[in-house]
Amino acid sequence: MDILIIDDERSIRNTLKDILENEGYSVDVAEDGVHGLEKLKNEHFGMVFCDVKMPKMDGIEVLCNIKKENPDQTVVMISGHGTIDTAVESLKMGAFDFIEKPLDLNRLLVCVRNGMERKDLVQETKILKKKISKDVVMVGHSPAMEHLRSVIERVASTNARVLITGENGTGKEIVAKMLYKSSGRSGNPFVEVNCAAIPSELIESELFGHEKGSFTSAVKQRIGKFEQANGGTLFLDEIGDMSLSAQTKVLRALQENEITRVGSDKSFKVDVRVFAATNKNLLEEIQKGNFREDLYHRLSVILIHVPPLRDRLEDVPELVDYFLGIICDEQGIPTKTFSADAMEEMKKYRWSGNIRELRNAVERMVILCGNEITVDDVRMYASQSYL
Numbered sequence: 001m002d003i004l005i006i007d008d009e010r011s012i013r014n015t016l017k018d019i020l021e022n023e024g025y026s027v028d029v030a031e032d033g034v035h036g037l038e039k040l041k042n043e044h045f046g047m048v049f050c051d052v053k054m055p056k057m058d059g060i061e062v063l064c065n066i067k068k069e070n071p072d073q074t075v076v077m078i079s080g081h082g083t084i085d086t087a088v089e090s091l092k093m094g095a096f097d098f099i100e101k102p103l104d105l106n107r108l109l110v111c112v113r114n115g116m117e118r119k120d121l122v123q124e125t126k127i128l129k130k131k132i133s134k135d136v137v138m139v140g141h142s143p144a145m146e147h148l149r150s151v152i153e154r155v156a157s158t159n160a161r162v163l164i165t166g167e168n169g170t171g172k173e174i175v176a177k178m179l180y181k182s183s184g185r186s187g188n189p190f191v192e193v194n195c196a197a198i199p200s201e202l203i204e205s206e207l208f209g210h211e212k213g214s215f216t217s218a219v220k221q222r223i224g225k226f227e228q229a230n231g232g233t234l235f236l237d238e239i240g241d242m243s244l245s246a247q248t249k250v251l252r253a254l255q256e257n258e259i260t261r262v263g264s265d266k267s268f269k270v271d272v273r274v275f276a277a278t279n280k281n282l283l284e285e286i287q288k289g290n291f292r293e294d295l296y297h298r299l300s301v302i303l304i305h306v307p308p309l310r311d312r313l314e315d316v317p318e319l320v321d322y323f324l325g326i327i328c329d330e331q332g333i334p335t336k337t338f339s340a341d342a343m344e345e346m347k348k349y350r351w352s353g354n355i356r357e358l359r360n361a362v363e364r365m366v367i368l369c370g371n372e373i374t375v376d377d378v379r380m381y382a383s384q385s386y387l
Helices: 010-022 033-042 059-069 084-092 105-135 143-156 172-181 203-208 244-256 282-287 293-299 313-331 340-346 354-368 375-381
Strands: 003-006 027-030 047-051 074-079 097-100 162-165 190-194 233-237 258-260 267-269 273-278 302-305
Touching: 003 010, 003 033, 010 027, 010 105, 027 033, 033 047, 033 059, 047 059, 047 105, 059 074, 059 084, 074 084, 074 105, 084 097, 097 105, 143 172, 143 302, 162 172, 172 190, 172 233, 172 273, 203 244, 203 258, 244 258, 244 293, 282 293, 313 340, 313 354, 340 375, 354 375
Parallel strands: 003 027, 003 047, 047 074, 074 097, 162 273, 162 302, 190 233, 233 273
Antiparallel strands: 258 267
């Protein structure tokens, strides 16, 4: 079920129901707060519209009960007797929005779209948090890794922006997720943007959102990544590949803590902590005119460099064992082992593709070799040019 309407006025309930069903939503109604809470116990709703002034139980009390049972439920308060104090109280208690009667159709539909997008984002955030909790592991106890852990521990609890540098495959994304996981924002969204994967003409819409009709394919309003990450963390991966035009807007967002959607002249505040990562030397990119120096200084309050695997080869055995367990579990086969001399051979490679290349090599040998992987197996299959 998409939407529940709780209102003691039958005409309001029916009018709202007709409007929203005409937009394609599935709608149920309740004539008071008691019946509304009963329905919420038995069914799931993406959004709830709740009147403020009702018999038996007023809307504020209903809101309080809803949030107690389901803090993530999207609730919009509606009232024909709205005051600023009531609106502020509702929002403080967790209401998504407050709309006054008589209801403006455009305002209502924008609220529904935004509320549904918020519901989807909350669900995605829950899934991502579970994934981060499961997947974020920093493997290795070399001096370089212990130093990296200590930096993350000192930096995570602050609100400082962080620029993470390092070669492809070194684990920059893991560092960003470790920072998020250990921060005070870990209960709020973590939104990731791969700047290299988005066409330059779409990056501004992706980051800041757009209004309906702002360009040819903008068939509806869209909330951008900055807005999705409000209250949480935004990770700008491959920041060195961002267009200069988008860099200018990101700089403004960081300077003023506000954004403007494409096609709009209205700005609004956002509270976002930004991590950025790149495999490029941004100081060289600045000299070439490809990256803004002022944006670089905004992003690099804290600089964290992730070392290449060739600078911490003593971590290879621990990484190999870690990947062996994961890959054998994924393949549904008993865990394989490396002989001692095979493991020593693994430590001789330079691993130009870093952790990513090492994992691929381990997976290749798990698939192609016997229960004990030998030094000959390593010499045959560890190199990317084994075919």
